[in-house]
Amino acid sequence: MAKKNTQQDAKWLDKKALKDCIIHHLHSTLGTDENKASKKAWWNATCAAVNELVFERATRTQKTHYQQDTRAVHYFSLEFLMGRLLKNNLTNLQVDQVVSDALAELGLDINELAEEEPDMALGNGGLGRLAACFVDSLATLGYPAIGYGIHYEHGLFTQDFHHGRQVERPDSWREYGNPWEICRPESIQEIPLYGYVETRYDENGNISKEWHPGRIIKGVPWDIPVVGYGAKTVNILRLWESRASDFFNWDVFNAGGYLDAQVENVQAETISKVLYPNDNTDAGKELRLMQQYFFCACSIKDIVRRYKRAHGDDWSEFTKQIVIQLNDTHPAIAIPELMRILVDRANMQWDKAWDICQQVFAYTNHTLLPEALEKWSVRLFEKVLPRHLEIIYEINRRFLEDVVEKVYPGNDAVKRKLSIIEEGHQKMVRMGNLSVIASFKVNGVAEIHSKLVKSDLFPEFDKIWPNKLTNVTNGVTPRRWLKSCNPLLSDLINKHVDEDWPVNLYKLKRLADKADDAEFQQAFLAIKYQNKVKLAQVIEQETGIKVDPEAMFDIQIKRLHEYKRQQLNLIHIMALYKRLLENPNYEMPKRVFIFGAKAAPGYHMAKEIIYAINRVAEKINQDSRIKDKLKVVFLPNYRVSLAEKMIPAADVSEQISLAGKEASGTGNMKLALNGAITIGTLDGANIEIAEEAGEDNVVIFGLDVDQVKAKRAHGYNPWDHYYSNNELKCVLDWFESDFFTPGKPGELAEIKRSLLDYGDSYLTLADFESYSDAHKKLDKLFIDRARWAKMAIINTASMGKFNSDRSIQDYVDRIWHLTPCTIK
Numbered sequence: 078m079a080k081k082n083t084q085q086d087a088k089w090l091d092k093k094a095l096k097d098c099i100i101h102h103l104h105s106t107l108g109t110d111e112n113k114a115s116k117k118a119w120w121n122a123t124c125a126a127v128n129e130l131v132f133e134r135a136t137r138t139q140k141t142h143y144q145q146d147t148r149a150v151h152y153f154s155l156e157f158l159m160g161r162l163l164k165n166n167l168t169n170l171q172v173d174q175v176v177s178d179a180l181a182e183l184g185l186d187i188n189e190l191a192e193e194e195p196d197m198a199l200g201n202g203g204l205g206r207l208a209a210c211f212v213d214s215l216a217t218l219g220y221p222a223i224g225y226g227i228h229y230e231h232g233l234f235t236q237d238f239h240h241g242r243q244v245e246r247p248d249s250w251r252e253y254g255n256p257w258e259i260c261r262p263e264s265i266q267e268i269p270l271y272g273y274v275e276t277r278y279d280e281n282g283n284i285s286k287e288w289h290p291g292r293i294i295k296g297v298p299w300d301i302p303v304v305g306y307g308a309k310t311v312n313i314l315r316l317w318e319s320r321a322s323d324f325f326n327w328d329v330f331n332a333g334g335y336l337d338a339q340v341e342n343v344q345a346e347t348i349s350k351v352l353y354p355n356d357n358t359d360a361g362k363e364l365r366l367m368q369q370y371f372f373c374a375c376s377i378k379d380i381v382r383r384y385k386r387a388h389g390d391d392w393s394e395f396t397k398q399i400v401i402q403l404n405d406t407h408p409a410i411a412i413p414e415l416m417r418i419l420v421d422r423a424n425m426q427w428d429k430a431w432d433i434c435q436q437v438f439a440y441t442n443h444t445l446l447p448e449a450l451e452k453w454s455v456r457l458f459e460k461v462l463p464r465h466l467e468i469i470y471e472i473n474r475r476f477l478e479d480v481v482e483k484v485y486p487g488n489d490a491v492k493r494k495l496s497i498i499e500e501g502h503q504k505m506v507r508m509g510n511l512s513v514i515a516s517f518k519v520n521g522v523a524e525i526h527s528k529l530v531k532s533d534l535f536p537e538f539d540k541i542w543p544n545k546l547t548n549v550t551n552g553v554t555p556r557r558w559l560k561s562c563n564p565l566l567s568d569l570i571n572k573h574v575d576e577d578w579p580v581n582l583y584k585l586k587r588l589a590d591k592a593d594d595a596e597f598q599q600a601f602l603a604i605k606y607q608n609k610v611k612l613a614q615v616i617e618q619e620t621g622i623k624v625d626p627e628a629m630f631d632i633q634i635k636r637l638h639e640y641k642r643q644q645l646n647l648i649h650i651m652a653l654y655k656r657l658l659e660n661p662n663y664e665m666p667k668r669v670f671i672f673g674a675k676a677a678p679g680y681h682m683a684k685e686i687i688y689a690i691n692r693v694a695e696k697i698n699q700d701s702r703i704k705d706k707l708k709v710v711f712l713p714n715y716r717v718s719l720a721e722k723m724i725p726a727a728d729v730s731e732q733i734s735l736a737g738k739e740a741s742g743t744g745n746m747k748l749a750l751n752g753a754i755t756i757g758t759l760d761g762a763n764i765e766i767a768e769e770a771g772e773d774n775v776v777i778f779g780l781d782v783d784q785v786k787a788k789r790a791h792g793y794n795p796w797d798h799y800y801s802n803n804e805l806k807c808v809l810d811w812f813e814s815d816f817f818t819p820g821k822p823g824e825l826a827e828i829k830r831s832l833l834d835y836g837d838s839y840l841t842l843a844d845f846e847s848y849s850d851a852h853k854k855l856d857k858l859f860i861d862r863a864r865w866a867k868m869a870i871i872n873t874a875s876m877g878k879f880n881s882d883r884s885i886q887d888y889v890d891r892i893w894h895l896t897p898c899t900i901k
């Protein structure tokens with residue numbers, strides 16, 4: 078809190094004034110009273126009270142940025158996985174205690190009220206959550222920044238299980254209004270789509286292009302304040318909602334009655350209706366291209382409008398003021414859009430415009446998976462964005478003739494590979510190549526990933542521009558992912574470390590001094606136990622399954638994907654079950670395996686894996702022969718708010734992707750920060766986590782990147798493992814029986830087929846034995862409670878690097894070059 082409080086701020090130090098404020102909002106904002114108010118109404122009234130602080134500071138921040146004409150980063154992302162905002166805002170405003178006390182006097186529990194808030198799930202997984210952690214850190218560090226994205230009416234679907242199978246229901250997060258957002262009709266934008274391009278010549282014979290769009294869509298901005306920790310800076314997340322425009326293009330209509338039926342059918346509102354539920358796959362759908370263009374065009378117009386307010390038609394300061402970060406290639410269409418604005422609208426020479434673009438855009442690559450690298454068919458592009466296709470061709474022509482030719486003279490193979498246009502039966506626009514060519518920096522998201530971006534994905538680009546490709550290792554905000562989600566551990570930390578650790582996470586290192594201290598170990602383990610008791614309650618509520626908080630809680634939470642290898646976890650659980658059936662005295666601590674994962678609705682094998690886990694869980698959980706030594710829980714509807722309950726209770730963190738496939742991972746960081754021991758492959762940020770925590774404090778298994786390459790080069794054959802490991806063979810054969818699916822033999826057989834007949838694309842069987850050995854190692858470590866406590870403490874103590882504040886500072890130093898701005 079600021080020392081000199083305005084009158085506004087004064088009540089935030091005073092329970093009684095705060096109570097009055099909440100009740101005032103209950104009456105005048107919610108139109109109800111204390112006697113009949115629902116919990117939802119109380120939650121709303123509390124949010125309204127908090128917003129008095131939030132919006133006042135947001136306004137102050139925006140005013141200061143405007144007055145000082147600050148350089149700002151514009152974070153373009155198709156996804157922002159924000160989760161709930163009430164507790165986060167209270168934490169960052171540092172009024173959580175006073176609000177909690179005030180509510181208690183009203184007979185209300187802050188935690189119960191917080192449960193009333195629907196998650197703001199405008200993202201799929203790691204990429205969207207990263208964007209949310211980054212806007213938190215940008216505000217915390219006082220950097221001028223704005224997040225730009227889509228105001229989806231429906232976020233990521235909610236997940237139910239029906240007889241073990243995933244069922245999706247639409248997510249209606251703002252059906253009954255959302256207290257955190259403000260509509261800004263004064264900043265509405267109009268966005269063209271479809272139509273044709275006219276070529277014109279002026280009296281001097283100079284060529285110019287005019288796009289005659291077939292349709293105009295309105296973009297309505299909704300602003301969500303992003304409160305930095307300490308609440309000095311409150312930045313804005315601006316999300317665009319699409320609406321039908323009253324505008325009708327007679328020009329196009331008269332030019333030949335040209336409005337094809339499909340164009341007419343597209344309802345403008347559908348553009349921002351729903352988030353595409355694919356994680357790490359490209360669906361290549363027309364509506365998705367329109368979503369990408371819609372939000373980029375709105376955002377670029379918004380940026381240009383704001384720039385012109387300060388600089389008029391003088392473009393000379395543009396690159397000093399503006400940097401745009403592309404979160405993956407999803408917003409890459411912003412590149413030809415800015416070119417179009419500069420060349421067609423501002424009548425700028427191509428070279429000058431291109432120069433500006435190359436100083437404005439930077440691109441973050443999030444994956445090497447070929448199925449996730451975005452490509453759009455030239456045919457679709459021409460239909461939806463005809464002028465942008467022309468601009469892309471011109472960017473490409475100049476790149477190949479002026480740039481590639483100099484470094485690779487006459488080398489058509491390299492030109493074919495680097496071209497933005499992929500030739501072939503269906504010509505395609507490669508958004509990754511466009512992004513690298515137009516950006517001044519390209520970063521991967523963990524050391525190994527960035528190395529592979531250079532060596533395997535874009536080696537020729539690296540040769541052309543040796544300083545363009547770089548690394549910024551991902552991070553997570555410790556405000557949400559430790560302070561707010563794990564209050565018990567936070568209080569313990571506060572007793573031993575300066576209380577500013579949430580903005581200075583390296584200070585946790587101090588805890589390592591206590592790693593051997595028996596009393597501290599006890600305290601640490603006691604907190605883990607209490608968190609496990611709480612999660613056990615959630616598990617029983619959600620699934621009816623009773624689990625023992627004394628057992629080892631082994632957690633795998635992340636999107637369901639074959640590369641993340643939930644199937645490896647599953648076959649290992651089946652192997653444990655088999656060992657217990659064969660030998661009821663099989664030596665192992667009690668274990669609970671807990672999953673949380675959504676599968677993309679169109680990803681068949683992912684859904685089969687969910688089904689298999691649920692069927693195996695059902696059988697194991699009701700088998701009295703194994704005396705509760707093994708339990709398997711699949712919590713439905715994994716999302717940010719559920720992650721916040723699971724992570725503090727984890728003993729073990731499963732990070733078992735095939736080496737080379739997980740760009741970074743951020744779930745790995747959240748779990749380790751809360752004292753979970755990682756069982757993981759040498760992939761993504763696991764490598765850096767192992768470096769920071771020390772090899773003795775993580776359990777590494779499996780093939781590394783080079784061994785994977787070697788194995789594939791020699792021709793990987795999963796049957797070798799099937800025939801050489803009898804336990805593995807028996808487990809895989811179970812999938813074909815009706816052991817887990819009584820009366821329905823073969824219901825799970827596709828999983829076996831994918832691991833054998835279809836070639837086991839993610840080398841699951843190759844890593845099984847090593848994985849099984851790693852779990853045996855965990856068993857031994859877990860029984861030695863002091864040893865385990867020490868490892869867990871060292872993990873928490875060593876996670877300073879994985880603070881998203883550090884990531885943001887790396888972006889600022891290496892890419893954005895921003896200056897923090899002090900707000901009053």
Ligand SMILES: *Cc1c(COP(=O)(O)O)cnc(C)c1O
Binds near residue numbers: 206
């Ligand atoms: C952190 C997070 C992720 C990313 O998890 P990974 O294990 O890195 O894939 C996905 N979903 C949610 C809800 C998260 O909070």
